Amino acid sequence: xxxxxxxxxxxxxxxxxxxxxxxxxxxxxxxxxxxxxxxxxxxxxxxxxxxxxxxxxxxxxxxxxxxxxxxxxxxxxxxxxxxxxxxxxxxxxxxxxxxxxxxxxxxxxxxxxxxxxxxxx
Amino acid sequence: xxxxxxxxxxxxxxxxxxxxxxxxxxxxxxxxxxxxxxxxxxxxxxxxxxxxxxxxxxxxxxxxxxxxxxxxxxxxxxxxxxxxxxxxxxxxxxxxxxxxxxxxxxxxxxxxxxxxxxxxxxxxxxxxxxxxxxxxxxxxxxxxxxxxxxxxxxxxxxxxxxxxxxxxxxxxxxxxxxxxxxxxxxxxxxxxxxxxxxxxxxxxxxxx
Numbered sequence: 001x002x003x004x005x006x007x008x009x010x011x012x013x014x015x016x017x018x019x020x021x022x023x024x025x026x027x028x029x030x031x032x033x034x035x036x037x038x039x040x041x042x043x044x045x046x047x048x049x050x051x052x053x054x055x056x057x058x059x060x061x062x063x064x065x066x067x068x069x070x071x072x073x074x075x076x077x078x079x080x081x082x083x084x085x086x087x088x089x090x091x092x093x094x095x096x097x098x099x100x101x102x103x104x105x106x107x108x109x110x111x112x113x114x115x116x117x118x119x120x121x
Numbered sequence: 122x123x124x125x126x127x128x129x130x131x132x133x134x135x136x137x138x139x140x141x142x143x144x145x146x147x148x149x150x151x152x153x154x155x156x157x158x159x160x161x162x163x164x165x166x167x168x169x170x171x172x173x174x175x176x177x178x179x180x181x182x183x184x185x186x187x188x189x190x191x192x193x194x195x196x197x198x199x200x201x202x203x204x205x206x207x208x209x210x211x212x213x214x215x216x217x218x219x220x221x222x223x224x225x226x227x228x229x230x231x232x233x234x235x236x237x238x239x240x241x242x243x244x245x246x247x248x249x250x251x252x253x254x255x256x257x258x259x260x261x262x263x264x265x266x267x268x269x270x271x272x273x274x275x276x277x278x279x280x281x282x283x284x285x286x287x288x289x290x291x292x293x294x295x296x297x298x299x300x301x302x303x304x305x306x307x308x309x310x311x312x313x314x315x316x317x318x319x320x321x322x323x324x325x326x327x328x329x
Contacts (some may be wrong), residue, residue, distance in 0.1 A: 009315055016308040023301025030294040046286060048129030048161075057283040078170060080130035082307040109234055 045096045054081075054099060060106045065073035068102030069095065125154045129161055137175060148187020148267075149194075150243030156274060158295070163278020164285045173275070176279045180271035181264070184235075188263050190245050195250020202251065223252035228262050235266025236273060238300050285324040 043049075043057045051069075055062035066073040071088065081099075085092045131139040140162055147153040159180060165171040206212035227249055234241040249259050274292075281288045 009312060012308055012312050012315070016305060016312065019301055019305045019308060023298055023305060026294050026297045026301060030298055032289060033287070033291045033294060037284065037291060040287075043284050043286050046126060046129075048126045048133060050133055052170075053164065056164075056168055059283075076170070078133050078136075080126075080133045082126065082130055083134065096281075 016099050045081070045099055047092045047096070048080045049084075050078055050080055051084070051099075051112055052077060054103075058103050064102055064106045065099055125157060128153060128158065132158055132161065133165070133170075136171065136296040140176070141179050144180055144183035145187040145190075148184045148242065148246075149190050150246075152286040154289075156239075156292055157285070159271060159274035160278035160281075160285050160289050160292070163280075164282035166275065167279045167282035171280070176275050177268070177271050180275065181268040184267040185260075185263055188235075188242070188267065190260055191243055191246025192256065195247035196253070197250070198247075199251030199253075217236045220252050223249060223254045227252070227254045228258060231259060231262040232266045233267065235263065236297070237272035239270065239296055239304075241302055280305055 043054075045054055049057075051065045052062050055065055063073060069084070069088070071084070079087075081091050081095055085095045088095075127306055128139075128143055132143065140158060143158050144155055147155040159176075160209055162171060162176045163182065166173045166176055171270075203216055230241075230245050231249060234245045277288060277292070278285060
């Protein structure tokens with residue numbers, strides 16, 4: 001009985017150390033991600049995002065993105081990038097690449113004068 | 122194309138029904154990226170593609186439904202396991218202790234696992250069912266916790282609508298930090314308690 005209890009205690013202590021180590025690693029990761037977020041406001045463009053979302057996230061007019069892809073701008077476009085890529089028989093990565101270039105260009109030469117002042121999110 | 126991308130694409134195209142399905146399935150215990158789904162829904166609200174109250178109602182009712190399924194599975198499976206355990210030596214004792222623990226800590230556990238330490242949610246649905254936690258109390262805590270969860274994440278998504286993915290990356294690992302702290306606290310408390318109950322035992326075990 002005594003031996004059994006000690007075995008349990010040692011296991012609990014080992015588990016505690018392990019849990020603390022893993023928690024520490026996750027805490028560091030959380031901190032680094034938060035810092036990264038503060039440094040780089042921009043989202044990485046993912047296939048699930050719609051063009052209006054990308055335009056909203058990057059603060060560029062949606063028209064810039066539609067023009068870059070050479071497609072029409074329907075009024076309420078919920079299509080994710082992956083669907084747009086499929087419809088136009090283009091690889092998703094290529095579409096994302098085109099969007100990134102268009103965003104960079106638009107920021108260098110904004111279509112309507114200087115870019116709007118940065119708003120906190 | 123990752124599962125996450127496919128699910129979010131489905132939510133973007135099909136809207137609330139897809140959101141409902143994803144959240145309900147995840148609440149039963151299938152690991153799906155629900156945090157991202159809710160935060161993304163919040164950003165769709167900001168973009169005017171979804172309405173806030175609809176997202177909150179659909180999201181929380183999906184989670185509540187999934188939780189009830191988990192609870193029923195736990196109760197159904199639990200009664201079978203219990204019959205087996207009772208036949209074993211000391212089995213009845215263990216069952217009584219588990220039931221007492223659930224009666225004392227069940228409500229707090231259910232509530233906190235809905236919105237704070239969310240990875241534990243599906244487990245608590247099962248164990249609450251298994252330990253015969255009163256269904257009405259489970260339901261009340263569940264409704265409160267899940268609604269809070271949906272409101273928090275959707276509003277975060279709405280306010281940080283420009284950086285959904287970055288926000289979810291931070292939240293995703295922050296939740297595991299909270300789970301880790303909770304588990305560490307429980308282990309620490311158990312170790313202290315067991316040392317207190319058996320003073321000197323750890324010392325006596327050392328070889329002379």
